[in-house]
Amino acid sequence: MRIGLITSWPLSLAEGSGTAVYVRAWLEAMRARGHEVLLYHYVSPFQSYALQVLDRVRWNRYVLPRLLCRTGRPDRLVGLDWEGVFLDPGPELVVPLAIFADIAPTEGGLNRWALRWQAQLEARAVRRAPRVVAISQFARERIRLRYGRPEADIELIYPGLDHERWQRLLDQHAPRSRSQPEILAVARLYPRKGIRYLLEAGAELNRRALRWHMSIVGDGQQKAALRALAERLGLGEQITWAGAIEDRAQLAGYFRSADVFCHPSVHETFGFVVLEAMAAGLPVVAARAATMPELIADGQTGLLVPPADARALAEALERLLRDPQGARDLGQAARRRAGEFSWSKTAAAFEAILQ
Numbered sequence: 001m002r003i004g005l006i007t008s009w010p011l012s013l014a015e016g017s018g019t020a021v022y023v024r025a026w027l028e029a030m031r032a033r034g035h036e037v038l039l040y041h042y043v044s045p046f047q048s049y050a051l052q053v054l055d056r057v058r059w060n061r062y063v064l065p066r067l068l069c070r071t072g073r074p075d076r077l078v079g080l081d082w083e084g085v086f087l088d089p090g091p092e093l094v095v096p097l098a099i100f101a102d103i104a105p106t107e108g109g110l111n112r113w114a115l116r117w118q119a120q121l122e123a124r125a126v127r128r129a130p131r132v133v134a135i136s137q138f139a140r141e142r143i144r145l146r147y148g149r150p151e152a153d154i155e156l157i158y159p160g161l162d163h164e165r166w167q168r169l170l171d172q173h174a175p176r177s178r179s180q181p182e183i184l185a186v187a188r189l190y191p192r193k194g195i196r197y198l199l200e201a202g203a204e205l206n207r208r209a210l211r212w213h214m215s216i217v218g219d220g221q222q223k224a225a226l227r228a229l230a231e232r233l234g235l236g237e238q239i240t241w242a243g244a245i246e247d248r249a250q251l252a253g254y255f256r257s258a259d260v261f262c263h264p265s266v267h268e269t270f271g272f273v274v275l276e277a278m279a280a281g282l283p284v285v286a287a288r289a290a291t292m293p294e295l296i297a298d299g300q301t302g303l304l305v306p307p308a309d310a311r312a313l314a315e316a317l318e319r320l321l322r323d324p325q326g327a328r329d330l331g332q333a334a335r336r337r338a339g340e341f342s343w344s345k346t347a348a349a350f351e352a353i354l355q
Contacts, residue, residue, distance in 0.1 A: 001036070001075050001076065001351075001355065002035070002036045002038070002074040002076075003030060003035050003036070003074055003075065003076050003077075003354060004039075004068075004073075004074035004077045004078065005023070005026070005027065005038070005040065005078045005080070006060075006064065006077065006078065006079045006080065006083040006084045007019070007023055007040075007079075007080045007081075007083050008042040008043070008056040008059055008060065008083060009080070009081075010043055011024065011043070013244075013245070013246050013251075017188050018097070018268075018269075018271075018272045018273075019097050019098075021272045022080075022097060022135075022159055022270075022272070023039075025159070025160070025162065025343050026159075026343075026346070026347075027039060028343070029343040029344065029346060029347035030351070032344075032347065033347050033348070035351070036074075038071060038074055040064060040067055042056070042059040042063065044056055044059075048110070050110040050111065050113065050114040052114075053114040053118060054114075057121075060083060060084065060086050061086045064084065064086075064087065065086075065087060068087070076092045076093065076354045077090075078091055078092070078093045078095060078354075079091035079094050079125060080095050080096075080097055081097055081098050081100070081118070081122055082118055082121035082122040082124070082125045084125070085122075085125040085128075090128055090129060091125075092130050092354070093129065093130070093353065094126055094131070094133070095132075095133045095134075096122055096125075096126060096132070096139065096143055096147075096269075097135065097269055097270075098122070099122075099142045099146060100115050100118040100119035100122050101119035101122070101147070102142055102146065102267055103115050103192065103267060104116045104119055106190070106192040106266075106267065107190075119146070122147065123146070123147040123148070126143060126149050127147060127148065132149055132153065132154045132155065133154070133155045133156075133157050133353070134154050134155070134156050134157075135158060135159055135269055135270045136156070136158065136269055136270050136290075136291040136294055137156060137291075137294055138268075138269065138290050138291045138294065139269040139291070140154050140156050155349075157346055157349045157350060157353075158270075158346065159275075159346055160341045160343035160344070160346045161272075161275050161338065161341055161342065162342075162343055163279060163338075163339065163342065166276060166279055166280070169248055169249050169251075169252035170252050170255060170256050170280055172252065172253075173252060173257070174256075175257065176257045178213070178257075180211040180212055180213050181211070181212050181213070181259040181260065181321050182212075182213050182214070182215065182258045182260075183202075183213070183215075183258065183260050183261075183262055183317065184214070184215050184217070184255065184258035184262070185198055185214070185215070185217070185218075185261070185262050185263065185264075186216075186217040186218060186251070186254070186261075186263075186273040186277075187216075187218045187263070187265060188218050188220040189218050189220030189223050190220050190221060190222060192266055192267045193218075193220075193265045194264030194265050194287060194308065195216065195222070195264065196222075197264045197309065197310040198214075198262055198264050198310075198313060199226065199229055199230050199239075200233065200310035200314075201262075201311075201313035201317060202214060202230075202233065202235050202238065202239070203234065203235060204311060205314050205317060205318060206234070206238075208318060210321055210322070212238065212317075212321060213238055213239075213240070214238060214239045214240070215239075215242055215254055215257075215258070216241055216242065217242040217244075217245055217251065217254055218242075219244040223241075227241060242254065252280075255276065255277060255280040255282065256280070258282055259282075259321075259324070260282065260283055260284075260285065260320050260321070261274070261277035261280075261283070261284045262284070262285045263277075263284060263286040263292070264286070264305075264307070264313055265286070265287060265289070265290070266287055266290070266307045266308060267289065267290050268289075268290045268291050268292065269290070270291050271291050271292060271295060274286060274292070274295055274296070275295065277334075278296075278302070278331075278334035278335060278337060279338035279339070281328075281331040281335045282331050283302060283303070283320050283328075283330035283331045283334065284296060284301075284302035284303070284334060285302065285303045285305065285313065285316045285317055285320065286303075286304055286305075287304070287305060287306070287307040287308070287309075288305060288306060288307065289307040292304060296337075297337070300330075300333055301333045301334040301336075301337045302330060302334055303316040303319070303320070303330070
């Protein structure tokens with residue numbers, strides 16, 4: 001089958017976050033099943049998010065139709081989020097990865113405006129597409145509520161993980177000897193990712209006389225504000241700000257060196273980094289929000305806490321830091337749970353729909 005995938009989101013891991021992971025793995029998995037997959041992709045040169053969105057709309061409206069004329073329309077077109085919304089006919093399949101209507105209230109200024117506009121485009125794309133795929137039950141419910149598509153009309157296909165490749169990357173790094181436990185967080189530094197609450201939890205751990213170190217991998221608009229908060233809380237020497245990491249092998253080194261993974265995000269349509277942490281055998285502490293209860297069984301494969309609650313976050317981290325064996329047991333259970341998600345399953349499910 002000849003399949004076209006449309007996206008104008010950055011596909012570098014440092015900039016593109018979970019969407020970049022999804023696109024790269026989806027393309028590889030579908031090609032591995034023998035399909036010819038064309039990527040219709042554009043990266044805006046603008047730094048401003050609002051200008052990026054305007055530029056992406058321009059590309060979708062005026063450039064993408066000419067690209068399709070040049071290559072010939074594939075047997076099936078798949079649009080991520082709202083991409084391809086101006087085509088007539090539009091994509092046969094739409095996969096909303098972001099749910100912009102949910103994200104917009106978490107931002108301000110021009111970013112909020114840009115997100116609201118994209119929410120309108122995404123709603124239009126979802127309503128007119130012959131088929132819609134959600135990447136989690138949470139996303140499926142939000143698509144129904146926000147965009148009015150009946151739930152029975154939305155296919156649920158979880159993303160996966162290439163476990164063998166991830167394990168090879170992890171195995172390149174020997175576990176480091178440390179004088180204190182290592183907490184890891186990997187996230188774009190946006191307000192909805194909740195890193196502020198993790199820093200406040202760190203200050204609470206200090207008040208409880210626990211020893212720890214934390215690495216925060218990621219970059220974003222809150223970087224300066226979060227670093228300033230860490231200094232005010234007296235955490236300067238306890239935190240390594242690793243920045244955005246493009247190289248997967250380097251990123252795996254941080255997972256290999258960690259004892260606990262923390263993900264206080266209040267909105268995730270899936271949570272790729274959490275799946276990677278689980279597959280690395282790490283106990284995960286996460287906010288009981290969005291998709292996290294679908295991935296983590298509280299007390300069995302990780303710990304869930306109320307969202308935006310620094311004290312509850314600190315209590316969960318304290319529990320794991322004071323009980324290393326219990327933390328390792330949770331991590332092993334998490335690894336088994338992560339094994340249920342694979343890109344081969346994901347690709348087979350997409351193939352069935354597209355055929």
